[in-house]
Amino acid sequence: PSPTHRAIQSMAVSLSNENLPPLPLSPTKHQYSRSLGPSVLEKVISKTRPTFLPPKPKQEDNKHLADWQDIMRQSRLAADKRRKALQDRRLLREKKVEETLHIWEKEILPDWRVVNKNSRLRKLWWKGVPTKLRPALWERAVGNPLALNKDSFRMCLSRAKRALASGTFPSAAVIDDDVATTLPSLHLFLPERGPMHTDLKELLYAWVVSRSDEGLGYQRGAARIAAMLLINLPIQKAFVVMRNLLERHCMRSFFGGDASSADVDAYYRIFDTLLADAMPKIYFNFKQHHISPASYLPDWLLPLFLDHLPFEACARLWDVFILEGDSFLYRASLAILAVLEPRLFFPDKQELLELLRGENKAAIDVAIREGNSLDGGKYEIYGLNEESIWERIDAMEDWWRDSTWTRLIQRELPDL
Amino acid sequence: MSKQFQFKLVLLGESAVGKSSLVLRFVKDQFDDYRESTIGAAFLTQTVTLEHNTSVKFEIWDTAGQERYKSLAPMYYRNANCAVVVYDITQPASLEKARTWIRELQRQADPSIVIALCGNKGDLEARRQVSQEEAKKYADEEGLMWGETSAKSGDGVSDIFMAIAKKLPLTAPPPRAGASRNTPGRPAVDLNKQAAGDSNDPCAC
Numbered sequence: 001p002s003p004t005h006r007a008i009q010s011m012a013v014s015l016s017n018e019n020l021p022p023l024p025l026s027p028t029k030h031q032y033s034r035s036l037g038p039s040v041l042e043k044v045i046s047k048t049r050p051t052f053l054p055p056k057p058k059q060e061d062n063k064h065l066a067d068w069q070d071i072m073r074q075s076r077l078a079a080d081k082r083r084k085a086l087q088d089r090r091l092l093r094e095k096k097v098e099e100t101l102h103i104w105e106k107e108i109l110p111d112w113r114v115v116n117k118n119s120r121l122r123k124l125w126w127k128g129v130p131t132k133l134r135p136a137l138w139e140r141a142v143g144n145p146l147a148l149n150k151d152s153f154r155m156c157l158s159r160a161k162r163a164l165a166s167g168t169f170p171s172a173a174v175i176d177d178d179v180a181t182t183l184p185s186l187h188l189f190l191p192e193r194g195p196m197h198t199d200l201k202e203l204l205y206a207w208v209v210s211r212s213d214e215g216l217g218y219q220r221g222a223a224r225i226a227a228m229l230l231i232n233l234p235i236q237k238a239f240v241v242m243r244n245l246l247e248r249h250c251m252r253s254f255f256g257g258d259a260s261s262a263d264v265d266a267y268y269r270i271f272d273t274l275l276a277d278a279m280p281k282i283y284f285n286f287k288q289h290h291i292s293p294a295s296y297l298p299d300w301l302l303p304l305f306l307d308h309l310p311f312e313a314c315a316r317l318w319d320v321f322i323l324e325g326d327s328f329l330y331r332a333s334l335a336i337l338a339v340l341e342p343r344l345f346f347p348d349k350q351e352l353l354e355l356l357r358g359e360n361k362a363a364i365d366v367a368i369r370e371g372n373s374l375d376g377g378k379y380e381i382y383g384l385n386e387e388s389i390w391e392r393i394d395a396m397e398d399w400w401r402d403s404t405w406t407r408l409i410q411r412e413l414p415d416l
Numbered sequence: 417m418s419k420q421f422q423f424k425l426v427l428l429g430e431s432a433v434g435k436s437s438l439v440l441r442f443v444k445d446q447f448d449d450y451r452e453s454t455i456g457a458a459f460l461t462q463t464v465t466l467e468h469n470t471s472v473k474f475e476i477w478d479t480a481g482q483e484r485y486k487s488l489a490p491m492y493y494r495n496a497n498c499a500v501v502v503y504d505i506t507q508p509a510s511l512e513k514a515r516t517w518i519r520e521l522q523r524q525a526d527p528s529i530v531i532a533l534c535g536n537k538g539d540l541e542a543r544r545q546v547s548q549e550e551a552k553k554y555a556d557e558e559g560l561m562w563g564e565t566s567a568k569s570g571d572g573v574s575d576i577f578m579a580i581a582k583k584l585p586l587t588a589p590p591p592r593a594g595a596s597r598n599t600p601g602r603p604a605v606d607l608n609k610q611a612a613g614d615s616n617d618p619c620a621c
Contacts, residue, residue: 131487132523132524134487187458195459311485312485
């Protein structure tokens with residue numbers, strides 16, 4: 001073939017390669033330090049035809065392309081199948097929960113505190129509260145230690161509205177921003193068209209006003225919490241529950257701004273201690289690259305997992321957090337790291353941080369190829385779902401001791 | 417004197433039975449052959465006028481048919497006054513699904529909720545798989561309202577909403593202000609109701 005012909009052909013090859021998604025053989029890129037050149041794996045599989053080889057004959061090229069498309073098709077089919085099976089298992093789980101409704105109504109609803117004495121009923125709670133009873137049980141189990149009355153929402157909101165009208169409301173723009181990115185996949189809170197957009201904003205205005213006496217302002221993440229509560233409770237009750245829930249010590253510290261930064265540091269130390277116990281290798285790798293819990297824990301806790309985990313998984317985590325308190329936030333957070341564990345051995349800080357932000361490019365590429373949605377929880381691309389996270393939480397039964405938690409709290413937060 | 421009532425209506429049913437098309441026909445008298453599936457929930461309002469200067473404003477919550485979001489149920493059912501459960505007359509499985517929704521409504525929603533069973537896609541008579549008798553019989557047994565509609569041709573659409581408006585207990589107090597304060601969604605559904613809505617607002621600040 002003439003040189004021009006050859007040039008055109010090799011151009012065609014490189015073009016077609018650019019258009020192709022990465023080969024299914026390497027779902028996660030192996031990026032051990034770039035300076036060492038391609039990894040062993042990358043030497044074996046050829047993603048592009050090396051330029052020093054002659055271009056493939058057209059026929060061979062076509063065959064390879066057809067093979068490739070066939071492999072891709074099968075990969076998509078397999079992904080569909082996995083998704084379907086996962087969905088079926090989820091529906092089955094939900095059905096089982098709904099089937100226990102009569103037990104809940106008879107034994108738990110009259111006085112939910114019975115679960116503290118009865119381990120069978122407590123186990124039932126850990127499986128998830130039936131959606132019908134969530135409003136009532138969340139409200140009761142969070143309680144009202146702040147002794148807010150029914151009108152407190154209305155009063156705070158009217159104060160907020162006066163401040164808004166006079167232009168003295170402090171954080172309206174930040175709230176708008178946070179609301180606009182709250183649970184986007186549900187389409188409930190979007191500006192303009194979201195049916196609960198206004199409710200969410202008003203709940204947050206009132207919340208900001210109610211905290212202003214303590215000198216606290218808006219904190220990003222609050223919109224997620226408010227949204228979850230609004231889905232389950234009418235706005236006045238959502239307000240009371242939100243105020244009280246965020247008054248629990250761990251949440252209060254994370255939402256407390258500069259004033260509580262010492263407490264937040266203590267919570268980071270507690271997390272590090274537990275991480276070192278549970279997953280020493282991850283702990284060590286994080287340590288080497290100076291990644292402290294400050295790089296990821298607040299991202300999970302401020303929105304109470306709603307940014308990173310699928311919505312349905314969060315609802316069940318909330319059920320148990322509301323019952324068990326702060327220690328469960330830590331169990332859930334450790335479980336997240338346990339699911340991510342195989343991905344956390346990168347010897348590269350930027351790469352690790354990117355992964356923890358939910359922005360790992362390889363995983364996103366795979367998710368797109370398999371037709372998974374990208375607007376749900378950020379960690380869905382890493383296969384984090386209700387099932388995988390609960391597997392890890394359940395596996396913790398072996399070594400988790402509430403006494404360890406209590407001891408750590410006493411050590412790090414002696415004034416509590 | 418004219419009276420206005422406001423009610424929350426939820427639309428339920430399997431994916432692709434035409435829930436959103438039904439609302440679009442009712443609210444805007446339009447029809448799209450190719451609608452994208454609803455995600456989460458969509459929200460529209462429409463007002464119908466009954467005799468004696470009475471009007472009923474529906475806040476319509478059009479829900480996603482996919483079962484992705486079980487945990488949204490409390491929001492759908494909270495203060496819902498009526499539910500339209502839709503099936504597709506060419507798909508017997510969609511009637512099965514409708515029965516599940518109805519059982520769920522009977523369990524989860526307020527016992528006074530008015531439920532209507534609605535067989536959509538009436539324009540596809542040639543491909544009918546669910547007979548009127550079967551659906552009607554089931555609706556009678558469960559004490560539901562029943563009707564067939566075609567969002568495409570518009571047949572029966574306003575009838576079913578009108579029938580619901582008439583059946584809703586108009587003497588009952590309208591839903592709490594909290595549930596109905598905000599009417600986002602498509603603008604300009606009914607302009608002259610704006611003023612009436614404002615005067616109902618208990619918050620005078």
